[in-house]
Amino acid sequence: MWFRRRDEADLILKMNTGSGKTVVGLVIAKSSLNEDKGPAVYLVPNTQLQEQVGITASELGIAWTDDPADPAFRQSEAVLVVPVHTMYNGRSRFRLEGHGNTVHVGTVIVDDAHACIPIIEDQFxxxxxxxxxxxxxxxxxFNSVLKEQSLSGWTSITTGSETQAVPIPYWAWxxxxxxxxxxxxxxxxTDSKDHQFKWPLMRNQLALCDVAFTSKEVEVxxxxxxLAVIPSFTNAARRIYMTATLADDGILVTKMGVDPNCVTRPIAPSSASDIGDRIILTPVETSRMVTIEDVKASAANWATSLxxxxxxxxxxxANEWQPYTSEIHEKTTIKAIVKRLNTQHVGLVVLIARYDGVxxxxxxxxxxxxDGLPERYSPAELVEAAAIGGTEVMSSQQTQRIEQGMGRGVRATDDYCAVILLDPRLVGRLYSAADLHQLSPGTRAQYELSATFAKSGRSKPMSFFADAVDAFLARDSAWTNASKDAVEGLTYSSLSSVQPLLVAERDAFREACAERYTQAFELLQAQFSSISNARYRGWIKQRAASYLELVDPVKAREIQVKARIDNNYILKVPTSTAEPKLSHLGNQADAASAHLGQYAKPRDLEVVVxxxxxxxxxxxDKNSHKRFEAALDIVGKMLGFNASRPDATTGIGPDNLWAIGQDSYWVIECKSEAVASQVSREYLEQLTHSADWFESQYDISQHPYLPLLIHPSRTPMWDAVPRQTARVMSFDLLAEFRIAVRGYITALCSTDSYRDPSEISKNLNHFGFAARDLANRWTQTFRAPAKR
Structure with a gap:
């Protein structure tokens, strides 16, 4: 198949891990050299995989080198095998555009393309x-600009108190x-060695950069x-992208500039059943009898022999695993621990953020x-996550990383590995992904087989799941036969067409790089009406406006105002700081029914909750306070209240605002990252500022409100005085609140009555969530201040 299409500039090769992908890639590189389509470069995500590819090349008798200056490579006598950052860095030995004669390359193989993409992105x-x-x-x-965007974010930056990220508006930049x-x-x-390898790649396009601050760093x-900054890559006659797990290869269009026609016509074997065997279990989510500690104890038990x-x-x-192992590894020690794991029994090993490349x-x-969703931690990533988190675009990217992680332990068709998912959010993401077909065919089939088995594990102890893992690892015929049947006849998926928006995003960026800013704007503008998700539509409008800003600032600002209507989590212009007043939703049970009714099945609702x-x-954990505030917002809606996050959307006001009926409100400040045994003066002042904000926005004679602080303690420090009407929800009471919310949802799901207002009303009363009971049941008075 490849040989017939070998003269196409871009080709995607889809093969499951362990099905000979590396061998095929090396043979393609060697064949290209034989055809005088060299020199040939084989790009991998990291040095660990570089070493493995080198070993395979030697076994095949294919000459290879790891030195871009090696005459054997330059003369097309050997394949160059290097990590992708060797080509893409500011001091690249392939030479940057406009910096003398670039190194001629005829063929580029990008192995594990899905893992190479974030590495290339990081280089820019x-x-x-x-x-x-x-x-x-x-x-x-940009001090005043940061303050305009987010008062709380600016405060955290200037005081160094939190990890909040605040973007610089493109017009100010x-x-x-x-x-x-x-x-x-x-x-x-001396300031930053890393900067020296990145700045040259970016400096000519500085006007197009996104910029964000935290108290610890700034990201540009x-x-x-x-990609055009390294002509050796973009001018290559052949570019072959090898991928195993990407169900949707559209990301190759936006991030790598791959021809869309190539994405719809990948080269793949006739069958996708060439995959190692996995059982994928979710014990904590499947059974209320199983705790996270139960899973960790079982892991320690397995680790005595495996x-x-x-x-x-x-x-x-990772620190939460310290009671069970001292083998905790990150970037600097990954190579050594992987080598040990491949040669001996080590036991229980924790790897930090290694969802791919191992x-x-x-x-x-x-x-x-x-144990945990792959998170985004850089300042710009935090801004993006706040703006479009939860959209299908972000969910799809996260699903792909989860799937990459699940593939670390199965590296051949005859390999096998038991996979356990521990984080409820991760399970929920995968559960939705299976419905949305964001998983590759093999992973989806294995997950669905495991889910079918897991149905019999409801209300079972951890021993039920441990026995299943033991039987699977012992290659019990019941498991091996079922697994074989599940993947039999699977074929690789491919897109029938590439979304026009993906093509427009890439083409618009190319136009902007060429300083054709109006054309860049128009390419994205043509897609506005086709984007159904309002938050993502606002995000794309903002990107389009950022291009237009460089030639027509007035019109760009008009587009930004419209973008804010779609998505109030993006950049705000100085005239758009007002938060729309939060109205009441009427009958509480009816409002709760309307919100809960969006879930098709009880299980869908339970997984989300x-x-x-x-x-x-x-x-x-870094940025956990944002997830906490978002969760509290959704809980409010599930209880039948209207809810918003003024601080997140306007940069001023409380973290959370609930309209709880009877024209009453809760003004909530969340200190979910706090660990102090007393409430600081700073935190109480923040609560006071939020109360003042509410009084400036609402007529308190008509709209009574309760200022609420969520904090570990009820005791203020000696110099801290709570506002007269303020109350607190201690972490102990918060734990009871979580249990009650789970009970409320479980009761409604167990009888499939989560759409029935009368049943919802009964359970709201039973669990203390009726508006009239809320303050007495779920808030506390502050204690007397501590003594000095």
Whole structure:
């Protein structure tokens, strides 16, 4: 198939991991050299995979090198095997556009394309610490702008108290472009060695960059990789993208500039059943009898004789495994631990944020636990997540990373690995993905088989699931036969067409890079009406306006105002700070029924609520406070209240606002990342500011309100005085609140009555959620201040 189509500039090769993908890629590279289509470059995500590809090449007798200056590579006698960042960096030995003679390349193989994309994206982003002159200089220039965008965010940046990210509006960035360029261009290697490898890739397109601050760093990031900056890649006669798990290859169009026609016609084997065997279990979500600690105890037990690998999103989550293992590894120690796992029994190993780019075949990993959704932590990523989190675009990207993670332990068709999903939000994401067909055919079939088995595990202890894992690992014929039948006859999926928006995004960016800003705007403008999701439509309108700003600022601002109507989590113009007044929804049970009725099945609702309640647990994990506030917002709506997040949408006001009926409101400040045993003066002042905001927006003679602080403690510090009417929900009471919310939802789902207002009303009363009972049941008075 490839040979017949080998002269097409872009080709996608889809094969399951372990089905000989690396061998095929190397043979294609060698064949291209034989055809005088060299030199040939084989790109991989990291040095670990570079080493593995090199070993395979040697076994095949294919000459290879890891040195771009090697004459054997330059003369098309050997394949160059390097990590993708070797080609894409500001000091690339392939030479940047306009920097002398670039290295001629005839063929490029991109292995694990899905894993290479975020690495390439990161090369077009520079992050500078708050200790650097550039950070301080940029902060000084944009201080007032940050305050306009978010008062609470600006406060967190200037006090260093939280991890909130605040974006710089593109119009303010355009006004300070020359001075910002000077600051970034003056960054020394002492300030940031990393910057030296990224800045040259970005500096000619600085006007197109997104910029965001936190109290710790500032990030300057191109919205899409400008691949043309390395002509060796874009001018290659052949570019072959090898991918195993991407169900939707549209991301290759937006991020890699792949020809859309190539995406709809991938090269793939006739069958997709060439996949290793997996059982995918969700014990905590399946059975209320199973706790997270039960799963961890079972993992420790398996680890006495097997290698058990846990993938977590952050250091905070990794620390929760410390009672069970000391083998916790991140970037600097990954290579060594992977080598140990591949050669010996290690036991229980935790890997931080390694959802891709790690191979753990055979006994290197027999049980794989995914404990947490892959999170986004850079300033620009935090801004994007706040703006379009929950949209199908973001969900699809997250699903792909989850699937990549689940594939770490199965690296051949005869390999097998038990996979356990531990985070309720992760389970919910995968549950939705299965419905939306965002998973690859093999993973979807294995997940559905496991889900069918799991139905018999409701109300069963962890031993039920542990026995299933043991039987699977022992290659019990009941499992192996069922697994084989599940994947039999599967074929690889491909898109019948590429969404026009994806093509427009990439083409618009190319036009903007060529300084054809009006054309860039018009390409995106033509897609506005086709975007059904309002939040994503607002996001794309904002991107279009950012291009137009560089030639027509007045019209760009008009587009931005319209974008804010679609999505009030994006940049606000100075005239758009007013928060629409939150109205009451009428009968509480009717309102709750209307919200809950959007879920098609009781199980859909239960899975979503599990994830929401997980986010409603206080945590010091980075950016967890945003997830907490979003969860509280949804809980309010599930209880039949109207709810909003003024601080997130306007940058002023409380974290959460509930309209609870009888013209009454709750003004809520959430301190879910707090750990102090007393309430600080700063926190009570924030609650007072939010109360003042409410009084400036609403007639309190008609709309009584309750200022509420969610905090670990009820006791103010000696110098802290609560507002007269303020109350508190301690973390202990919050825990009871979560239990009651779960009970409320479980009761409605168990009888399939979550759409029935009369049943909802009964349960609202039973669990203390009726508006008249809410304050007495779920809030507390502050205690007397602590003694000095």
């Amino acid at each position: 982003s520079t992050t500078l610490a708050d200790t650097t002159p550039a950070y301080k200089g940029l902060l000084k220039r 355009a006004n300070e472009l020359a001075s910002s360029y000077a600051l970034l261009n003056a960054v020394t290697e 990031r191109l919205p899409y990789p400008n 290698n058990v690998v846990v993938i977590v999103p952050s250091r905070h989550r 191979d753990l075949p055979g006994d290197a990993c027999r049980v794989l636990i995914i 599990d994830g929401i309640l997980f986010d409603l647990v206080p945590s010091t």
